[in-house]
Amino acid sequence: MSAGAPLAGLTVVSIEQAISGPLATRHLAELGARVIKVESAGGDSTRSYDENVHGMSSHFVWLNRGKESVSLNLKDDADREVFTALLDRADVFVTNMAPGALGRLGFAPEHLRDTRPRLIVVDISGFGAGGPISHRRAYDLLAQAEGGVCSLTGAPGFPVKPGVPTIDIGTALYTFASISTALYARERTGEGAYVPLAMFDVAAEMTGFALNQVIHTGIQPDPVPMGTPMLAPYGAYPTSDGQTVVLGATSDREWRKFAGEMMGDEAFQNDPRFADNADRIANRAELDAHIAAWSSQRTLAEIQATADRVQLGNARLNNVIELSRHPQLSERGRWQKATVDGVEVPALKPVFAGGDWSVASPDRVPRLGEDTDRIRAEVGDATVRP
Template identity: 45%
Template sequence: MNRPLDGVTVVALEQAVAAPLATRNLADLGARVIKVERVGRGDFARDYDHVVHGTGAHFVWLNRGKESLAVDLKTDEGRRIVRRLVDRADVFVQNLAPGAAARLGLDAAELRAERPELVVVNLSGYGAGGPYEHRKAYDMLVQAEAGLVSITGTPATPVKTGIPTADIAAGMYCAQSVLAALLRRARTGEGATVDVSMLEATVEWMGYPLYTSMHTGEQPARMGLSHGAIAPYDAYPTRDGQILIGVQNDSGWRALVTGVLGVPDLADDPRFVTNLDRVRNRAECDALVAEQTARWSTVELDARLAAAGVPAAEVREMGEVLAHPQLRERDRWRTIGTEHARVPALLPPATFADVEARMGDVPALGQHTRALLLEAGLTAAEADDVLARGVAAQGRPPRSAADGSDGPGPLGPA
């Protein structure tokens, strides 16, 4: 298979979510990703929990297809080993605390002075410089600083999103910047130094409410599942639960009330003819829709809405998502190896017509250490000595996806 990033080597001094997500995306596209971890503990996301057969859920999600090098960067030898690997790589990604990479001899300016073709991406919470440069930048904190918490939740209660949105935003921009830099390098031979900030990535994603506030001077309200500029757009009761309906234009409103709910008089009711009318009279609009939706079961109403082309969705819990018929029918699940068991993993969203993503195993801590020591130029005797003195550590291989000794994963048989 000819994957887009075959032949590209990435060295990643990474931890937690943002940078590991970026490099996992690169690994899925075919890049070789060497993940540098601490001796003993490794990336602390390994131990956020142990729910995936003894491995952390975050770590399994973010680290498939990588090679793990466990090395002590507090030692001169450990730093030299990593520097040798970076000197042979195409891309270096790091999300250490501000200034830490430079103290390890891995400053972008120094690296690229010797190899101007290298692509270096520094991912941080708040970016280089400025009064927040050295602040802790956990996902929840950045969501708050970016204004995301202020618009998420109900009128009574602000909440963070249920996924690490700030981390994910920064990770996606990090991966995007690597692809852009490699494309430019293919044309010019010149690498790049790129900085990605979690704060700036998240504020960028705040587009609609940010521009609304900018041009009205008002703080957008927290509206739960509703929408500040569209109606009806919310969860509505059914006979046995609820369903989400999102009508984004006037023809959709007509289709909803005539073709689905069977109350055609509402189509031309002056309170609801246009979206502006419906937003202005949101409470009445929502109440009338809810009165009608409660006549059907969720499954029945979902089918009626789909047949009429009215946007709608069931509120699925995680178990239902794992068995989602669309993911099953499109064959989106694969099996990968982890340190203790084989587990299902979802293919990346971008589907190439001619090649499938490389769904590699999740590495055990230090699984590839000895091989990488040899690649860094150590002799076999030197590598064994480094391992014996604890400068680096060798881990055992994971349970490979090719090993059929486990039973079906949590999805069960298809």
């Protein structure tokens, strides 16, 4: 926590698992908030995924820098008192527990503001309240599948879940934005807020372009393995030196740059099969085959130099090992250090670092219950428990 950071002085209490809650609260910590993560004896489920980072899991280290961990049993009266005291002192409470879990313990999120009018509560669920599947637990894969996302990814007949947990991350960012908005509103009104968020709704929102297509045309978009069903050309192409270049044209103007200026192929540019985006989508196979034949005769460097010269977007298809060594990260100072059980490890700086804000650099990743005794003492229960 940094005294000069935008959220310095705010306290966030969370009962969170996996990604959507923890990523949102990590960003709050990076902006200076104190984040107290309440865990059961078993801890956040991501703690047990692997032991890749000096005994901690890759996921947990990614999501939980800069937090305090307190281990409480909310069925125990003394621990319930500690948790109640934490809520009484909190500005924000975030939870993404299973539907009804906190309610059965007497801490229903929708009622926490009854005696805490300034508290901001964000209650993350899989499918929201009131529908036929509201009772179900949800994970990123389940929300993507139920929300139609996987049908837009992969290839026709072979739906694929993206490797990045897009719905978990999207839900985390909506949580972060909702809390920021609620804090701003509280400054004007003095009132907190109860904000329910559903992963399913995030998935539906993210498929908005495809929803519009099916609502107004009745046509289900076919997935494109490396691209989008809504644009062409927009994909990955082989090069003569064994690399893969990624290119796209997002307008007819860019198409003319792509075919006429970058490729130098006016006949291709003016081919009536590719006159506009709809034509290019309809004839995607022929379009991509022609581009691949051109790109396979040139090196990656040659293609990228030409694309840069005509101001056409381009990229190299990298894997994660290559990302970890990418000069665009190292030369811009995007790495910092985190501390895992006393050992320094590399970690990315916050995405919003580098401007006028004083952004905190919380580096410690907490062990399970590492701060329990100190927090008990802080709220008036100094009993040390094994």
